[in-house]
Amino acid sequence: MRLYARGNIFTTGMKKTSSYLFVYGTLLDKQNEFGAYLNANCVFYADGKFKGKLYDIGEYPGAVVAADGNNCVHGKIYHVNNASRVFKKLDYYEGFGPDEAQPNLFVRELVLVDTVSEIQECWVYLYNLPVDTFEQIESGFYRGNR
Secondary structure (H helix, E strand, O other), X not given: OOOEEEOOEEEOOOOOOOOEEEEXXXXXXXOOHHHHHHHHHEEEEEEEEEEEEEEEOOOOEEEEEOOOOXXXXXXXXXXXXXXXXXXXXXXXXXXXXXXXXXXXXXXXXXXXXXXXXXXXXXXXXXXXXXXXXXXXXXXXXXXXXX
């Protein structure tokens, strides 16, 4: 498989879409309205991680891709049922899209995610604003409600 770099995001260059979503933050909380929506409309696929850094933004984490170094963001991969409907709702939650504040708080990008058995191309909501004033979560795991 050939990898193509676009900024700091590495994809196969083959697909422009995916029915998989990698989740690392507040969407993992089933008590969260949108986390409950995710679980009602998606099927857990696998645990995963991608090369990147996770930051404590305050009420939620923010991930950025960082191909250099050994840092990883850990989370879960879901298979998304009815992707256009589900992503419309999740895009709203994540502040992504032309109707949201600009620049968008998060952007949804395709990223290669490692699982125990394969590499899966997944949509990931990546933080889209500067992170230099936020503390990095060195473990790469978001613990929520600190």
